[in-house]
Amino acid sequence: MTKRFGGLVANQGITFDVAPGEIVGVIGPNGAGKSTLFDVITGFYQPDGGDIRFAGETLTGLRPDQINRRGIGRTFQKLRPFNGMTVRENVTVGALARAVSTGAAHVEADRCLALVGLAGKAGAFARELSTGQRKRLEMARAMATRPRLLMLDEVTGGVDQRSIPDLVALISRLRDAGVTLIVIEHNMRVIMSVATRIVALHLGEKIADGPPADVVRDRRLVEAYLGAAYL
Amino acid sequence: MGDRGRRALLAGLGAVLVAFPWVFVNPYPRDVMIRIFLYALLAQAWNLLGGYCGQVSLGSAVFFGIGAYTSSVLSLWWGVSPWIGMLAGMALAVLVSQAIGYPCFRLRGHYFAIATIGIGEIVQTVAINWDAIGGARGIWLPIKPETLVNFQFHRAKWAYYYVALALLAAVFGLTAFVERSRLGYYFRAIREDPDAAQSLGVPLTRYKLLAIAGSAAFTALGGTFYAQYVLFIDPESVFPTSLSILVCLVAVLGGVGTLWGPALGAAVLISLSETTRIWLGGTGKAVDLMIYGGLIVLVSVFQPGGLVGLVGRLGRRPGGPASPTPVVVPQGTG
Amino acid sequence: MTAEVVAQALLSGLLMGFVYALVAAGLSLIFGLMEIVNFAHGEFLMLAMFATFWAWALAGLDPVLALPLATALLFGVGWIVYRGVISRILAAPMLAQIFATFGLSVFLRSGAQFLWTPDFRLVQNPWIRGRFSLLGLFVGAPQLAAALAALLAFGLLYWFITRTETGLALQATAQDRQAAALMGINTERMFALGWGLGAACVGTAGALLANFFYVFPDVGAVFALLAYVTVALGGFGNVAATLLGGVLIGLVENLVGLWAPAFKYVGVFCFYLLVVLWRPQGLFGRY
Numbered sequence: 078m079t080k081r082f083g084g085l086v087a088n089q090g091i092t093f094d095v096a097p098g099e100i101v102g103v104i105g106p107n108g109a110g111k112s113t114l115f116d117v118i119t120g121f122y123q124p125d126g127g128d129i130r131f132a133g134e135t136l137t138g139l140r141p142d143q144i145n146r147r148g149i150g151r152t153f154q155k156l157r158p159f160n161g162m163t164v165r166e167n168v169t170v171g172a173l174a175r176a177v178s179t180g181a182a183h184v185e186a187d188r189c190l191a192l193v194g195l196a197g198k199a200g201a202f203a204r205e206l207s208t209g210q211r212k213r214l215e216m217a218r219a220m221a222t223r224p225r226l227l228m229l230d231e232v233t234g235g236v237d238q239r240s241i242p243d244l245v246a247l248i249s250r251l252r253d254a255g256v257t258l259i260v261i262e263h264n265m266r267v268i269m270s271v272a273t274r275i276v277a278l279h280l281g282e283k284i285a286d287g288p289p290a291d292v293v294r295d296r297r298l299v300e301a302y303l304g305a306a307y308l
Numbered sequence: 309m310g311d312r313g314r315r316a317l318l319a320g321l322g323a324v325l326v327a328f329p330w331v332f333v334n335p336y337p338r339d340v341m342i343r344i345f346l347y348a349l350l351a352q353a354w355n356l357l358g359g360y361c362g363q364v365s366l367g368s369a370v371f372f373g374i375g376a377y378t379s380s381v382l383s384l385w386w387g388v389s390p391w392i393g394m395l396a397g398m399a400l401a402v403l404v405s406q407a408i409g410y411p412c413f414r415l416r417g418h419y420f421a422i423a424t425i426g427i428g429e430i431v432q433t434v435a436i437n438w439d440a441i442g443g444a445r446g447i448w449l450p451i452k453p454e455t456l457v458n459f460q461f462h463r464a465k466w467a468y469y470y471v472a473l474a475l476l477a478a479v480f481g482l483t484a485f486v487e488r489s490r491l492g493y494y495f496r497a498i499r500e501d502p503d504a505a506q507s508l509g510v511p512l513t514r515y516k517l518l519a520i521a522g523s524a525a526f527t528a529l530g531g532t533f534y535a536q537y538v539l540f541i542d543p544e545s546v547f548p549t550s551l552s553i554l555v556c557l558v559a560v561l562g563g564v565g566t567l568w569g570p571a572l573g574a575a576v577l578i579s580l581s582e583t584t585r586i587w588l589g590g591t592g593k594a595v596d597l598m599i600y601g602g603l604i605v606l607v608s609v610f611q612p613g614g615l616v617g618l619v620g621r622l623g624r625r626p627g628g629p630a631s632p633t634p635v636v637v638p639q640g641t642g
Numbered sequence: 643m644t645a646e647v648v649a650q651a652l653l654s655g656l657l658m659g660f661v662y663a664l665v666a667a668g669l670s671l672i673f674g675l676m677e678i679v680n681f682a683h684g685e686f687l688m689l690a691m692f693a694t695f696w697a698w699a700l701a702g703l704d705p706v707l708a709l710p711l712a713t714a715l716l717f718g719v720g721w722i723v724y725r726g727v728i729s730r731i732l733a734a735p736m737l738a739q740i741f742a743t744f745g746l747s748v749f750l751r752s753g754a755q756f757l758w759t760p761d762f763r764l765v766q767n768p769w770i771r772g773r774f775s776l777l778g779l780f781v782g783a784p785q786l787a788a789a790l791a792a793l794l795a796f797g798l799l800y801w802f803i804t805r806t807e808t809g810l811a812l813q814a815t816a817q818d819r820q821a822a823a824l825m826g827i828n829t830e831r832m833f834a835l836g837w838g839l840g841a842a843c844v845g846t847a848g849a850l851l852a853n854f855f856y857v858f859p860d861v862g863a864v865f866a867l868l869a870y871v872t873v874a875l876g877g878f879g880n881v882a883a884t885l886l887g888g889v890l891i892g893l894v895e896n897l898v899g900l901w902a903p904a905f906k907y908v909g910v911f912c913f914y915l916l917v918v919l920w921r922p923q924g925l926f927g928r929y
């Protein structure tokens with residue numbers, strides 16, 4: 078898949094597959110095109126070339142809400158909580174994608190809040206939460222739409238060190254709940270501990286794709302990401 | 309304040325409103341109350357699209373006028389009962405709202421607001437030049453015997469009060485219902501963050517169209533009531549942009565995106581304009597308007613969440629106050 | 643409908659368009675800085691026109707001489723409005739901001755009516771007057787002078803924003819308030835300056851219009867609406883684009899007015915709708 082913005086090629090001929098049950102980590106320096114990749118997959122941009130296929134269906138040309146209905150959920154790098162609504166209401170919006178009634182949606186919302194560990198904050202307004210809590214809120218919200226594939230854009234960015242192990246455990250819990258995951262992350266330790274496979278991007282191109290142990294030894298990746306001094 | 313406390317308050321308010329015309333027999337306070345009811349109804353209709361859903365429209369007058377003209381023309385030309393005319397007006401307003409919304413909802417913030425102003429001006433000018441429906445001269449509704457079916461009351465004008473109150477209660481009830489429903493959640497999600505909403509499966513255009521349909525229907529309802537109450541309509545009284553702006557103002561002052569904001573805003577604003585008009589307006593020196601304008605500035609500066617914010621401490625609303633509507637939503641990339 | 647008549651309409655539209663552009667430039671500047679649409683903009687124009695008129699009526703000052711005074715006066719008005727009202731509502735929700743300026747507009751308009759009555763007034767025998775012939779078309783001298791002066795003022799504004807240090811600081815504040823503050827730019831002062839400049843544009847436009855336009859308390863309303871449409875047409879966030887927007891509005895207004903005078907604003911709005919449905923952010927908008 079290729080995506081251009083004017084003269085800037087954000088994604089150049091990126092190709093990879095994701096199998097059910099995998100946790101695919103997407104890494105790369107800033108500007109590598111990771112978020113653009115997410116935006117194209119979830120329908121916020123249309124690709125200039127190539128195709129996105131999900132469970133045998135093509136997603137190219139669909140709107141973001143249609144793509145969500147087909148089973149792909151996502152979080153955003155720059156957090157987007159519904160500030161004027163409570164935590165529970167936020168997740169209820171997600172739950173309404175599948176629930177038949179608001180009552181059923183509330184039940185599902187509570188379930189997702191418990192999953193991410195925010196049950197105690199259900200009545201608080203979203204704008205009152207800390208960064209880490211907001212990240213978990215976005216995950217709960219996306220999970221409430223019962224996706225088959227969940228795309229997390231930056232899980233640990235801006236979160237304090239102490240909270241990271243909990244987030245890592247949360248990612249595993251999400252996978253255990255039956256969801257396939259694609260995770261953009263900068264924190265290598267997190268990625269190494271959860272990912273079953275790593276896709277590395279650099280300047281819009283895919284430069285590595287494989288099990289974590291192999292990718293981390295890839296020379297091009299280390300040079301691109303960490304600088305030649307690390308070789 | 310718990311649910312029972314709130315219900316008691318509501319019942320008390322209802323009792324007061326029902327008893328009002330019997331206590332204050334003088335027609336003047338009753339007429340002021342009718343105006344308050346009408347503006348509260350129109351502001352609530354606006355609130356559905358602009359407050360809950362975040363699409364700020366300055367074109368309410370279009371639907372108001374459609375309601376007024378549809379029922380009046382049907383009554384005048386074919387003797388159709390105004391109640392049927394009201395339903396017809398609502399239906400037409402909904403159709404027009406879809407025709408407006410479908411192309412215009414791709415516009416955001418100010419661009420959308422200006423588009424609605426523009427459409428309002430276009431519709432008003434067309435009405436002025438459309439002689440078949442009276443043109444600039446307007447329509448005088450024929451005087452008919454005073455019955456509920458005819459929707460006209462002459463000696464028993466207090467009946468207008470109860471009709472207005474009933475219509476207002478219906479609109480409020482429906483809005484409260486919407487607020488708790490899927491519609492309400494999706495509307496608010498669209499207002500807060502359309503991109504995030506989409507990522508959660510909310511089809512933006514479909515729900516915006518639903519919001520404008522509801523808003524148009526309720527507004528048209530008010531238009532028919534006005535026509536039957538005043539028994540004269542013309543483009544200047546039912547289609548002007550100043551009416552659209554006033555409706556928006558009432559909703560904003562009361563509190564955008566809240567259930568009681570429109571009622572509070574209407575009560576305060578209408579009382580205010582009446583009081584300043586009586587005490588200071590007669591001289592034609594516009595002092596009343598100066599005070600009116602000055603007070604709007606003061607409220608905006610000191611209580612920007614609207615009057616509901618002042619009263620809000622009495623109890624939590626199910627929806628929570630909006631971090632109200634940003635009119636311009638700068639595009640951010642995901 | 644001869645070619646000459648159409649050409650006449652186009653010329654009038656073009657000339658008036660430059661004035662619209664100047665009025666709109668002020669609005670666009672303020673919006674670009676803090677995303678507030680100044681709904682009292684039309685009333686600023688009205689104040690400038692009245693100031694010019696009274697300078698002539700009471701002190702015998704021709705509008706040409708009164709122009710710098712009106713500009714300076716409106717700069718002050720803008721500054722004061724910012725400090726007194728707007729600065730207190732910067733953090734408020736958008737709709738509250740809109741209604742603060744809306745309330746201000748009602749206040750100013752009725753204040754003018756209170757002070758000076760709703761009567762229409764006109765400057766008599768200004769220095770710039772009369773018509774002359776240009777390539778076979780008639781041109782009003784005041785209209786031509788207004789257009790050229792507006793164009794000049796617009797150019798000055800543009801030069802100031804893009805080439806002077808203060809102007810660049812203004813742009814920086816508009817694009818990223820926090821970053822600008824971190825770089826030592828006094829954002830409070832930038833905002834006040836923006837309001838002052840935006841109002842000053844209208845001050846100049848008002849003095850120019852007073853040469854040939856009737857002056858009365860409600861005169862600002864139509865200009866404000868057209869300015870709002872002009873900014874949107876050019877695109878919010880782009881001051882330079884308002885020049886094109888203004889000219890287009892002026893041309894459409896006069897062309898449609900030629901064919902059906904009652905529908906001239908309908909024409910303007912239809913044109914606006916066509917443009918934004920094609921390009922939802924105006925012709926060159928940033929938002």
